[in-house]
Amino acid sequence: MSRLLVAGSPGFLPPAARTLLEAKGYQLKVCEQLPEAVALVLEDPPDLLLLEKGFVGDGDQRLIKAVSGCLQKGNIPIILVLELTELETELDWGVYPVDDIVTLPLVPSLLLARLQLAEARMMRVFDNNPLSRLPGNTSILRAMQRVLASGNDYAVCYVDIDNFKPYNDRYGFSRGDEVILMVARIIVNVIEEKAREGSFIGHVGGDDYVFIIKAEKAEEVCRQIIDNFNMVRNLFLNAEDIAAGAFVGLDRRGQETRFPLLSISIAVVTTGEGRYRHSGEIAAAASQLKHYVKRLEGSNYLIERRDSCVSGQEMSAA
Template sequence: MNHSSAGRRILLLPNELTSTPALSSALEKAGYQVVEGHLSQLALHELVHDPPCLVLAAEGSGGHSVETLTRTLKLDAFLGRLPLIVFVRDSRLNDVDWGSLGVDDFITVPYRTEDVVHRVRLCLSRLTRSLDANPLTRLPGNTTILCETTARIQSQQPFALAYLDIDNFKSFNDRYGYGRGDEVLIVACRILTTVVGELAGSEGFVGHVGGDDFVFMSRPDTIDAICETIIKRFDLVIPDFYDREDRLKGYIDSVDRRGNKEQFPIMSLSIAVVTNERSPIAHPGDVSKIASELKKRAKAMKGSVYVKDQRGQAVGETHSLKTDSITQLPTTS
């Protein structure tokens, strides 16, 4: 991912060793705006109006030790939410309890200005990934998915992107509770990451849009095998999440979104596969539009199924979106 640094402000709380024109110059050359200050003199109303993205604080600034400096910053309602990198003398490294300090990184003094720039970029990159990651599965979320999709479109190399939705997941949650639902999502995540890792290797990507919606990507020549294997493994394990009575029946009794009683089958997968193999894709929005239509078709079918984009093969025909694989759950007696 390319994290643009243009126009991003850094609050620098210096001491006599770090307040150097070279440091500010290097950061500004990298696209950051540097605001120097001291804790006792900060005009917080100005910072809130145009907030910094990170704080660089040097031990000794305002006469504070790194412990006192960090504690003061973290107690501040505004500054305490920002990522914090501290400058500390090399001789102090073993004296500091880094586990309890609450800083995001440290830089030893003396330092090289180019190293500071790299550490700032890495810190912000980590923060972006952390905020984007789904808290349950730890898979990358929508920001990373968009960046990955855009990168694959711009590379003009063949790629396939699949949207995966777990059918009847809401009724399962209603029946068994969110704790059991979370277990299903974690197992789905493990199946996806394992299968994509096995069959796509470094070409693969898995993301979590949210709820029971996932995305995975690979080269077009591996996407069929990936979808088939995911369906096979999911359908094999998912009945075990149901109570024996419901598992034997093959459905659960619940209510639909209008409050009407309904029988909901065992959970299955609907997968919509979009590819630029035969017809080009110019924008991530095009992917969503095509996938939305494909997913409707997939969800209209019983059991686990993936529907594959066939644009360019039978242009203008309503049946040009072809179902490539359907995996049905075995009937139980």
């Protein structure tokens, strides 16, 4: 259940609206005084704030500042309620950094829709990876469950940049972020071109990605991703490392080690014939595949099918 703080003057929220929201599972806390509302935000922050513009003078702005400074929940969606006539003069959204507005008189069905939209928008925004802007773990799990429920044959593909930590140590986090973005763009561009229908692309975090496409497209897409990666990867390497075909860095035990140049590994699990029941089983199978494929030299993919594995290798060009 979502907890909704309603901050406004007496009678601000119509009884019909309150009845509808509670029927839809919202837990309402109505505050008519600023100190009570601020105390609630600081001590037991709600999931959403419905705020009347002009609430006890400048109390609306003071309550917004309290929400913005809330350490426990710094991203509470704020829906500002105002008179339609107030939109005739341009509002300063720097003073009112809210997420949405609704106008008086409050229409229960419209208010419900705006609250639900604010929650859905927040989930989308904060699920996205902050660097690549690709959907994150929650969306990835939903996409997996969707393809499993469909009963159709899909390929769930896990992409990993090999030896990324030592690369980061040698070249720095800024260059590492550039590589992460480069791989994300390659995946997006290839899938847009070759397997857009029914596809999904997500970013687990760091140098790990997941994409889901129809199974018959898996081999073609994996080959193209590796080809495109090999065409541009030298742009992110120093000339001396390219000439040496490797670079020296520290391994996980802190020992100096010679690492191969940038490459990627793709582990592919297909979902047809009801082989998997939930996303955890797919992740476990992909983990085993990835462990194997990452031990191979250069950029590689490995596709697990019901009775066999199909592998492919594209050696990184120096």
